[in-house]
Amino acid sequence: xxxxxxxxxxxxxxxxxxxxxxxxxxxxxxxxxxxxxxxxxxxxxxxxxxxxxxxxxxxxxxxxxxxxxxxxxxxxxxxxxxxxxxxxxxxxxxxxxxxxxxxxxxxxxxxxxxxxxxxxxxxxxxxxxxxxxxxxxxxxxxxxxxxxxxxxxxxxxxxxxxxxxxxxxxxxxxxxxxxxxxxxxxxxxxxxxxxxxxxxxxxxxxxxxxxxxxxxxxxxxxxxxxxxxxxxxxxxxxxxxxxxxxxxxxxxxxxxxxxxxxxxxxxxxxxxxxxxxxxxxxxxxxxxxxxxxxxxxxxxxxxxxxxxxxxxxxxxxxxxxxxxxxxxxxxxxxxxxxxxxxxxxxxxxxxxxxxxxxxxxxxxxxxxxxxxxxxxxxxxxxxxxxxxxxxxxxxxxxxxxxxxxxxxxxxxxxxxxxxxxxxxxxxxxxxxxxxxxxxxxxxxxxxx
Ligand code: ATP
Ligand code: MG
Numbered sequence: 001x002x003x004x005x006x007x008x009x010x011x012x013x014x015x016x017x018x019x020x021x022x023x024x025x026x027x028x029x030x031x032x033x034x035x036x037x038x039x040x041x042x043x044x045x046x047x048x049x050x051x052x053x054x055x056x057x058x059x060x061x062x063x064x065x066x067x068x069x070x071x072x073x074x075x076x077x078x079x080x081x082x083x084x085x086x087x088x089x090x091x092x093x094x095x096x097x098x099x100x101x102x103x104x105x106x107x108x109x110x111x112x113x114x115x116x117x118x119x120x121x122x123x124x125x126x127x128x129x130x131x132x133x134x135x136x137x138x139x140x141x142x143x144x145x146x147x148x149x150x151x152x153x154x155x156x157x158x159x160x161x162x163x164x165x166x167x168x169x170x171x172x173x174x175x176x177x178x179x180x181x182x183x184x185x186x187x188x189x190x191x192x193x194x195x196x197x198x199x200x201x202x203x204x205x206x207x208x209x210x211x212x213x214x215x216x217x218x219x220x221x222x223x224x225x226x227x228x229x230x231x232x233x234x235x236x237x238x239x240x241x242x243x244x245x246x247x248x249x250x251x252x253x254x255x256x257x258x259x260x261x262x263x264x265x266x267x268x269x270x271x272x273x274x275x276x277x278x279x280x281x282x283x284x285x286x287x288x289x290x291x292x293x294x295x296x297x298x299x300x301x302x303x304x305x306x307x308x309x310x311x312x313x314x315x316x317x318x319x320x321x322x323x324x325x326x327x328x329x330x331x332x333x334x335x336x337x338x339x340x341x342x343x344x345x346x347x348x349x350x351x352x353x354x355x356x357x358x359x360x361x362x363x364x365x366x367x368x369x370x371x372x373x374x375x376x377x378x379x380x381x382x383x384x385x386x387x388x389x390x391x392x393x394x395x396x397x398x399x400x401x402x403x404x405x406x407x408x409x410x411x412x413x414x415x416x417x418x419x420x421x422x423x424x425x426x427x428x429x430x431x432x433x434x435x436x437x438x439x440x441x442x443x444x445x446x447x448x
Pocket of ligand 2: 276
């Protein structure tokens with residue numbers, strides 16, 4: 001057979017194998033139990049922290065009309081220009097998977113009148129979608145925890161939102177994070193600043209990187225974000241937004257700084273922090289880390305005082321942040337805080353062929369909150385004990401023919417170097433409860 005024929009056949013075969021063996025979408029992750037366990041722990045800290053500050057959960061659909069995002073986030077932004085998953089459905093409507101959730105939250109609030117004469121504090125948690133180049137810490141489906149507060153215009157809520165973020169990072173024991181804040185002022189101050197910045201950058205146009213040059217017309221503020229060394233050198237001499245603020249805008253920012261200092265929050269002011277979404281006004285902030293390479297942003301947010309009105313609602317100030325869970329969890333794991341990998345307290349082994357009494361005992365243990373895995377499917381005792389060990393269980397309960405006849409159970413401590421104990425079957429539940437309590441108290445003492 002000529003070579004090209006072979007090549008064609010191989011290609012066809014590999015295509016056929018592929019179609020039988022379908023892979024997941026690039027940049028969209030499967031999570032397995034060892035990892036979901038860490039996720040659940042982090043998620044519960046997020047929920048509880050929201051709850052501590054009086055924020056309540058909002059859930060919006062993963063799909064929205066495309067216009068919602070292009071109009072809220074802004075046509076000149078990377079998200080809208082390049083990153084959205086957009087399709088036309090059978091009803092010929094253009095829909096997009098949400099790339100972030102602030103626009104959806106605002107849409108839901110306006111649509112259901114949630115902001116009429118009311119202030120609102122919300123949190124959300126769920127997947128977002130952006131078609132970016134996948135790499136460590138940057139995925140096409142990723143997760144955000146976010147909070148949003150509507151109806152407050154003073155700096156006290158800005159400080160509160162930042163404190164929520166700080167508390168989450170502290171509770172999770174995440175180190176090496178820095179907080180940067182800045183203010184973008186109002187729309188009108190920004191227009192004046194934009195003019196000054198564009199004037200300055202036009203003089204240096206020839207030395208700007210290509211990306212920045214193309215932003216000069218569309219979105220010059222984003223140039224402040226540039227990582228290009230030469231552009232950064234030019235920016236060092238550029239006009240600073242803070243010099244273009246109205247006195248009340250300046251006061252808002254200095255009051256926020258004082259509040260953060262009073263509550264012991266450490267921050268630095270970064271004049272170049274602008275954020276990539278068009279809707280931000282006034283306060284903006286970002287937590288970054290040096291531990292995750294190029295994907296440094298862990299959580300970011302700011303005020304969006306004109307967004308509600310621009311979407312057709314009554315003028316309502318708003319502020320929020322979004323925290324990336326993949327990056328957060330990576331940091332939690334780096335810090336070795338991922339929690340106990342065990343997935344059982346007790347493993348139940350039964351070699352009698354009639355497991356009804358063992359199952360009843362397992363249920364009684366679960367009734368008092370003890371995690372029990374029953375070894376289903378029989379097999380050799382040695383194999384069952386191996387499984388018990390793999391489960392991370394602290395105790396194994398073993399019932400064989402002899403034990404069943406005598407009404408006893410063998411209890412095997414799996415994590416302590418002590419022998420097996422034989423106990424009357426009706427004492428097992430209480431005994432296990434006491435043993436597990438003692439075991440955990442001792443462990444906690446060791447951890448400290
Ligand atoms: P970056 O500068 O890393 O692209 P961003 O400014 O686009 O971040 P935001 O839109 O502010 O990010 O989203 C808030 C947080 O969501 C980020 O700080 C980050 O932790 C996380 N995040 C954003 N995009 C991704 C992604 N593609 N994969 C994983 N996490 C992401
Ligand atoms: Mg981005």
